[in-house]
Amino acid sequence: MPVRRQPSRTAGVTSHVWPSGGRHLWPSGEASATQSHPRGHLVYAASGVLAVHTERGTSIVPANRVAWTPAGFTHHHRAHGDTDMRIVFLAPSLARLVPDHPAVFLASGLAREVLLALTGPHNDDNAAPGYSRSARARLLRVLVDELREADEQPLHLPEPQDDRLQALARLLHENPADNATLAELGTMIGASTRTLSRLFRNELGMTFYEWRTQLRIHRALVLLADGHDTIRTAYACGWANPSSFIAAFTDVVGTTPGRYRVRQAGAHGADSE
CATH class of the missing domain: 1.10.10.60 (Homeodomain-like)
Incomplete structure (x- = not known):
């Protein structure tokens, strides 16, 4: 059986992390370590504002935007205002459908609800709350389809x-x-x-x-x-x-x-x- 990961708490941060994504509750001014991932990921601020820094520049992510960081890009995040940060990793088969560079998208109402469902507070290692693995795969495809329909937003400041x-x-x-x-x-x-x-x-x-x-x-x-x-x-x-x-x-x-x-x-x- 999968083992639920316990939330970690450091310097006022509460984190719930799963292979498929995670949720971080950060006080204003908190920043992550510089890192990179083998899979691309989406980040969304359910509250607060996120700054996503990569070698290509900085993206600002308010509550009506979603930021995309492709696999392999060195990056770090910073919270402005108390921030509820949601992360969803995309498999390569879905990542190829979105840009190969850091980008910011307008978050439709449907995209926001899918992101929140996929990163709910009762998530575990294999599935979002109440969803089978196949249902989760369908939700991820809906999310990517919503982003493909959205225009890239002018909230990425190139470096x-x-x-x-x-x-x-x-x-x-x-x-x-x-x-x-x-x-x-x-x-x-x-x-x-x-x-x-x-x-x-x-x-x-x-x-x-x-x-x-x-x-x-x-x-x-x-x-x-x-x-x-x-x-x-x-x-x-x-x-x-x-x-x-x-x-x-x-x-x-x-x-x-x-x-x-x-x-x-x-x-x-x-x-x-």
Whole structure:
């Protein structure tokens, strides 16, 4: 008979891990060790926000997104806000149906329910609660089909490899509110605007301004998960006013910062807009 694995508790973390996946309850700021797996895996934050760091960049995973990390990619996770992290591993036969690079997908209502069912608190080594192995296989196929129908989301921030882009990225990671132009940043790191623009296009597949907006949205998701209000978050991330921040945030995340905070905080203490 399969032996149920006991939950492990370290530094405030409660973990339930099975060969097929797992569930980790993490306090805000907790991070996993750097690791890689022979199977690709999906991660979902039933509450809180996850940051998934790989050599390709960082994905931010709020409660309406699912992140995919293919097999063999070195990665680590970090929780922002108290986070209920769910993990589902995919067999190679299913993994080949999703991208071969780290990605973030919009989580449909059905995808969320399947993820929660597959990682329920009473799981064991062989099956999700109440499901036979064949039923679990069908649920996994439904989940993958849902993700294949969903567009990849712009919540993956690619990591620069060129030394000049890395230097620029360090400046903006340290101060995402910095509104310096690309020319001004280029002067600071010793590179021309034309060179930096070409590097952003060729290496990261986006413009400098698109990349900086992504960085700012990432930081905003983290600040909101940590309890900061919309106005403070807007200015901390470089927006000139809360209205422009709300518009940009809604365009990328699909909901307003206020509604996002309500969901993250359980409707307690969220600011109104």
